[in-house]
Amino acid sequence: MSVSTENFLKNIYLLNQEGQSPVTSSLLAEKLNVSVAAVTDMARKMGKQGVLDYKPYRSLVLSEAGQKLALKVIRKHRLWELFLHKVLEMDLMTVHEEAERLEHHTSDKLMEQMYKYLDKPDFDPHGDPIPGGDGIIPSEKGVRSLSELKEGGRCLIRKLRYRHQETSEMYERYGIEKDMVFKIKKVFSFDGSIELESGEGETITISRKLADNIFCTEEENVSK
Amino acid sequence: MSVSTENFLKNIYLLNQEGQSPVTSSLLAEKLNVSVAAVTDMARKMGKQGVLDYKPYRSLVLSEAGQKLALKVIRKHRLWELFLHKVLEMDLMTVHEEAERLEHHTSDKLMEQMYKYLDKPDFDPHGDPIPGGDGIIPSEKGVRSLSELKEGGRCLIRKLRYRHQETSEMYERYGIEKDMVFKIKKVFSFDGSIELESGEGETITISRKLADNIFCTEEENVSK
DNA sequence: ACCACAAATTAAGCTTACTTAAAAAAAAGA
DNA sequence: TCTTTTTTTTAAGTAAGCTTAATTTGTGGT
Incomplete structure (x- = not known):
């Protein structure tokens, strides 16, 4: 696996995710900053290697193996x-x-x-x-750890991670659940703990470590 | 600067340090696992680039610029x-x-x-x-931080680093000086602190942070 | 000083990952 | 459907970084 082939596979995968359209040679060529001919060339080689389901004049589709590598x-x-x-x-x-x-x-x-x-x-x-x-x-995409957010923003809880035994107990105590909206009141740089205000006006302070396990999207206009 | 040229320069420098002899094409070829012809080829190119003082049939000598890059x-x-x-x-x-x-x-x-x-x-x-x-x-070469050593070994202090204001005061209090020999009695994995026994039989315990600033060589047979 | 031999260089050729330009195939418009 | 346009492929060529084989150069032994 050379750098070129890795980038080739990776970018087919990413283009697939981004756009709704099938991945064409010209699209990939632009993303990789190479000529269309170079893409065709590569595609044929990778078809032989079995990482791409290559057929001339058809869009670029990764094989099972290619997807794994990407x-x-x-x-x-x-x-x-x-x-x-x-x-x-x-x-x-x-x-x-x-x-x-x-x-x-x-x-x-x-x-x-x-x-x-x-x-x-x-x-x-x-x-x-x-x-x-x-x-x-x-x-x-767009989901990130609550501990990554900055003060003042609003966030929508998307996912709670239950890795440690105590986390679920803590979520319950704080009343944190999926789909709740919080405003980040303050981030204490001293220990990374975060003060949150729920939609109902309740205020809680959670540790950095706990916030690491809470995933959310940033919300601009929250209707509720 | 390609990977090849970087490795070329680096290994000329390292061979220079290791051996007493001048760096020949065949020596470098062996180290880089390439043919002698490939080395000659490279050497000519790099001579033109000014990172090597290249003269046919002579040993490989880095220029000022080449040395910096290496x-x-x-x-x-x-x-x-x-x-x-x-x-x-x-x-x-x-x-x-x-x-x-x-x-x-x-x-x-x-x-x-x-x-x-x-x-x-x-x-x-x-x-x-x-x-x-x-x-x-x-x-x-051979010098390393005291904090890298394992229990039971003997070491000879080669260099004390005075970066922080308090370090020199600490060296004085503990009686640590250049050229002293210590035996590492115990390394506490809890906080990385180290128990040392001096040649005179005195035992001291220093912190990991302090040990980071003490440089020594490992000694097998210490005559003293 | 000469000769043999080891070491370095040159020459020719290969692979990878590109390029541009021409040809072929697919798609789009009327 | 037929033609025009867009897209893709093929062909030919380039540069880097190698290879092996043949040639040249420096050097150590006598």
Whole structure:
């Protein structure tokens, strides 16, 4: 697997997700910044390798194997983004460019170490889901950890993660449930704890660690 | 700068350090696992680029510029080794292989973030010095931080780092000086603090943070 | 100083990942 | 349906980074 082939697979997968339309050679060529002829060339080769269901003049469709490989690259990319952002405090712009290169030079072992170090995260700092080692995608785009949000915003709870035994008990005590809307009143930089106000006007303060396990989307105009 | 050229420069530099002999094409070819012809080819190109003082049938000598580039690659390599080892808890074998790839895909910005995160380290986990951003090499090979050593070993203090205001005061209180020999009695995994026994039989316990600033060589047969 | 031999260079050729330009196929309009 | 336009493929060529084989150059032994 060369850098080129990895990018080829990854971008077919991403274009598939983004647009509703089938992935054409010209579309991919533009995204990869190469000529259309180069895409055709690659596509034929990858068809032979069995990662692409290649048929001339037809749209580009990944095979089962190709999809797995694409997800692995995306997993590495998003883990790097999160790692560089959270651990090395790099900004979101930089982080993408770095990940774009590092994703192709990261062993599976290193990838799993990062995954563990980050405490098995589900989303990258842009809110995109990090595919699992098994190739399963946690959830839809735009969802991010509650602990990533800034003061003043409103959020809609999308997913609660029950990893530790005590989390479900804590959700219950605080009265946190899926589909609730909260306003972020204050983020304490000292320990990362977050003060939330529910739709009913109740105010609660939860720890950073707990917020890590709550996933939500940012809401501008919440009707309710 | 391609991966090939970076490896070319890096290995000329390393061979220079290792052996007393001048770096020949065949020596470098063996280290890089390529043919001698490939080395000649590269050498001519790099001569034109000004990173190598190339003359046919003569040994390979880096130019000023080439040396700087080589040191930068080595800096990245050793920072990665230390980072992967200390932060992601990867073993020394793996760490080298990973660094061998990552070193070529790391921006200067990322490199400096790692450097800061690691608290401006001087040595990699193998005890090799990490060249500074300015290209200055901190010290000789084999030296490593006292905090890297394992229980039961003996060490010879080679260098004390005075970065923080209080460190010199602490060295004085504990009676730690250059050229002293210590035996590592115990390493407390709880907080990383280390119990040391001096040659005179005195026992002291220092913190992990302090040990980070003490550099030593491991000694097998200490005559004294 | 000469000769043999080891080491370095040159020459020719290969693969990967591209390029541009021409040809072929599919899609779209009337 | 037929033609025009768009898209894709094929063909030919390039640069980097290698290979092996043949040639050239420097050097150590006598």
